[in-house]
Amino acid sequence: MPLETACLAFAGLSQVARSSARFQHKGSPFWSRGGGATRYSGIALLILSFAVAMWRFGPIKGPVAWTGLLSLSGVVLLLLLSSRPRLALGLTPLALTFALLLCAL
Amino acid sequence: MTGKTENARGANGEAKSGWRQSMAWIHTWLGLLAGWILFAMFLTGTASYFRPEITRWMQPEVDIAPVSAVHAAMTAVAHMQKIAPQDEQWTIFLPDDRTTTTRIFTRARPDPDPKAAKPPRRPEIRVDPATGDPVAARETKGGEHFYRFHFQLQIPHPWGRWLAGLAAIFMLAAIISGVITHKRIFVDFFTLRWGKGQRSWLDAHNVSAVIALPFHAMITYTGLITLVAMYMPWPVAANYQKPATFADAIYGVQDDGKYLGRRAPLTPIGPLIERVSHEWHGGRPATVIVRNPNDAGATIQIARSNADTLNARGQTILFSGSSGRRIAASQPPGVAIETAGVMLGLHMGNFAGPLLRWTYVLLGMTGTAMVGTGLLLWTAKRRREDVKPFFGFALVERLNIGTVACLPAGMAAFLLANRLLPADLAGRADIEVAAMYWTWFGLALLSLALPVRRAWIAMLGLSAASFLAIPIVNMITTDRGFFASIARGDLLFASFDMVMLSMAVLLGFGAWRAAQPPKQAKRVRKPRAAKPPIQMPVRELTDAA
Numbered sequence: 001m002p003l004e005t006a007c008l009a010f011a012g013l014s015q016v017a018r019s020s021a022r023f024q025h026k027g028s029p030f031w032s033r034g035g036g037a038t039r040y041s042g043i044a045l046l047i048l049s050f051a052v053a054m055w056r057f058g059p060i061k062g063p064v065a066w067t068g069l070l071s072l073s074g075v076v077l078l079l080l081l082s083s084r085p086r087l088a089l090g091l092t093p094l095a096l097t098f099a100l101l102l103c104a105l
Numbered sequence: 106m107t108g109k110t111e112n113a114r115g116a117n118g119e120a121k122s123g124w125r126q127s128m129a130w131i132h133t134w135l136g137l138l139a140g141w142i143l144f145a146m147f148l149t150g151t152a153s154y155f156r157p158e159i160t161r162w163m164q165p166e167v168d169i170a171p172v173s174a175v176h177a178a179m180t181a182v183a184h185m186q187k188i189a190p191q192d193e194q195w196t197i198f199l200p201d202d203r204t205t206t207t208r209i210f211t212r213a214r215p216d217p218d219p220k221a222a223k224p225p226r227r228p229e230i231r232v233d234p235a236t237g238d239p240v241a242a243r244e245t246k247g248g249e250h251f252y253r254f255h256f257q258l259q260i261p262h263p264w265g266r267w268l269a270g271l272a273a274i275f276m277l278a279a280i281i282s283g284v285i286t287h288k289r290i291f292v293d294f295f296t297l298r299w300g301k302g303q304r305s306w307l308d309a310h311n312v313s314a315v316i317a318l319p320f321h322a323m324i325t326y327t328g329l330i331t332l333v334a335m336y337m338p339w340p341v342a343a344n345y346q347k348p349a350t351f352a353d354a355i356y357g358v359q360d361d362g363k364y365l366g367r368r369a370p371l372t373p374i375g376p377l378i379e380r381v382s383h384e385w386h387g388g389r390p391a392t393v394i395v396r397n398p399n400d401a402g403a404t405i406q407i408a409r410s411n412a413d414t415l416n417a418r419g420q421t422i423l424f425s426g427s428s429g430r431r432i433a434a435s436q437p438p439g440v441a442i443e444t445a446g447v448m449l450g451l452h453m454g455n456f457a458g459p460l461l462r463w464t465y466v467l468l469g470m471t472g473t474a475m476v477g478t479g480l481l482l483w484t485a486k487r488r489r490e491d492v493k494p495f496f497g498f499a500l501v502e503r504l505n506i507g508t509v510a511c512l513p514a515g516m517a518a519f520l521l522a523n524r525l526l527p528a529d530l531a532g533r534a535d536i537e538v539a540a541m542y543w544t545w546f547g548l549a550l551l552s553l554a555l556p557v558r559r560a561w562i563a564m565l566g567l568s569a570a571s572f573l574a575i576p577i578v579n580m581i582t583t584d585r586g587f588f589a590s591i592a593r594g595d596l597l598f599a600s601f602d603m604v605m606l607s608m609a610v611l612l613g614f615g616a617w618r619a620a621q622p623p624k625q626a627k628r629v630r631k632p633r634a635a636k637p638p639i640q641m642p643v644r645e646l647t648d649a650a
């Protein structure tokens with residue numbers, strides 16, 4: 001099942017969320033520190049997820065699939081952020097690893 | 106900055122504020138008026154993305170292994186040759202990955218005497234694609250019921266479709282006005298705070314709307330456009346004398362085949378299926394229409410499946426039924442028809458594989474949540490503990506309970522009735538449908554006898570219990586219960602039970618939350634002068650609600 005688009009979108013959105021002042025706290029790992037770099041890395045991951053969607057679903061279904069999976073990742077991230085924000089933001093490396101594994105398979 | 110500029114900006118700001126207030130008013134009232142219908146349309150429409158799967162679950166006797174399209178077409182035609190060789194038309198829907206049986210509709214040849222009555226409509230025939238034998242299964246409307254309800258609302262034609270269209274227009278206006286109203290749309294993207302009363306409902310409404318906004322906008326607009334010729338018939342009426350002329354102009358003239366009255370054997374269907382698959386570069390045939398079978402003027406029209414394209418209007422190829430000669434093929438559609446087909450395809454999601462279909466379903470659930478939270482926000486904003494509720498408020502609150510909490514119980518009752526009614530009961534398909542409405546409206550009436558909070562708890566709890574009962578009743582009444590399905594590797598039945606359990610958990614969670622004593626919302630801290638945190642837009646709260 002081509003879930004890598006959703007994983008990359010989740011990672012990208014969580015990076016964008018992390019760059020927001022609301023989700024920053026002391027003692028965060030390096031990837032969770034806010035600022036422009038985090039936001040840009042999030043945007044880069046979102047662009048990458050779009051490229052992967054085009055690759056997996058083709059140029060016709062790709063944009064539709066990307067929009068849907070991006071929204072779905074947003075719903076999952078938001079539900080996690082509202083109850084377990086540290087867990088939600090800490091899932092970025094896992095989501096990226098999972099996406100890489102799925103792409104390699 | 107000069108005083109003049111400040112005045113100009115102030116006036117501009119007030120104008121913008123007034124504009125936003127107007128949009129908030131539109132958003133509130135259009136959303137409320139259409140909200141209950143939209144909730145039902147969203148929930149049943151979401152369910153109908155699994156229309157064939159629901160039908161398969163509702164006919165547990167049918168357990169058929171898939172075969173090739175060529176074989177299915179051959180067995181179907183052989184069956185029709187046995188039972189209705191002289192009919193006017195056979196319409197054969199070939200099985201696919203999601204529908205295992207071959208479905209056939211046949212139309213008797215009308216009496217040439219113009220005074221004779223029209224032949225009665227024949228019931229659908231289902232055959233095993235492997236053998237061509239009729240499939241004996243319980244009578245049910247299956248997933249088709251939810252699909253039809255979501256745009257016809259069980260109201261006679263054309264009023265149901267008109268009402269659904271009106272609700273869709275309101276929805277579209279509510280989406281546009283909601284976007285204009287919500288000025289912090291990106292800042293609030295990740296904001297969902299639980300247990301804060303009205304603010305939580307506002308957050309839930311905002312995020313469920315914003316996160317899936319492309320889906321909501323797409324599904325509403327494409328739903329409306331799908332039936333636009335019905336809602337706005339005047340452009341066609343102004344330009345074409347008959348609707349059929351319009352259809353011919355946009356889809357091309359259909360060759361209906363002339364009945365010549367000379368007997369001629371029907372050409373074998375298998376080679377034709379292989380030929381169209383080759384011509385479509387592997388595209389799968391979905392429908393075979395045989396007109397005037399066993400006559401010298403017979404034709405066979407094969408339509409392509411739209412499962413692999415966004416366009417819901419597939420290609421067709423027409424053959425002579427007596428010689429197998431290729432007569433014609435559908436012309437590439439014009440831009441307008443292509444666009445209309447893609448919009449229909451986007452709405453119905455037939456192109457979607459399992460992952461995208463689940464995405465459609467989960468985003469549909471988000472849309473349902475958006476409408477539901479919007480309805481609840483309306484009452485949360487106006488609730489005053491110390492004042493007796495006015496009539497409009499009480500009405501909205503009771504309609505909210507009747508729709509949000511009782512409709513799921515009705516849908517569960519439809520599925521439970523399928524298992525609890527005797528399989529050979531006459532008219533059972535209609536009784537299943539009636540069970541849904543009796544349960545839905547019966548519970549809504551019953552809820553009137555309870556105080557509001559207790560009504561929410563009871564109705565959500567009953568809905569949860571109804572969904573929980575489905576896998577249990579399925580396990581007791583069929584041999585395709587959850588564990589048996591897992592053992593057999595039957596993912597459809599196992600997944601269906603899991604979805605029912607998930608619905609039970611979701612509704613049970615809702616009942617549990619409703620049972621919690623209401624918390625007083627904490628006071629909002631005053632913003633610090635030096636570095637203000639994210640300001641809670643008090644005005645926005647008012648606007649959006």
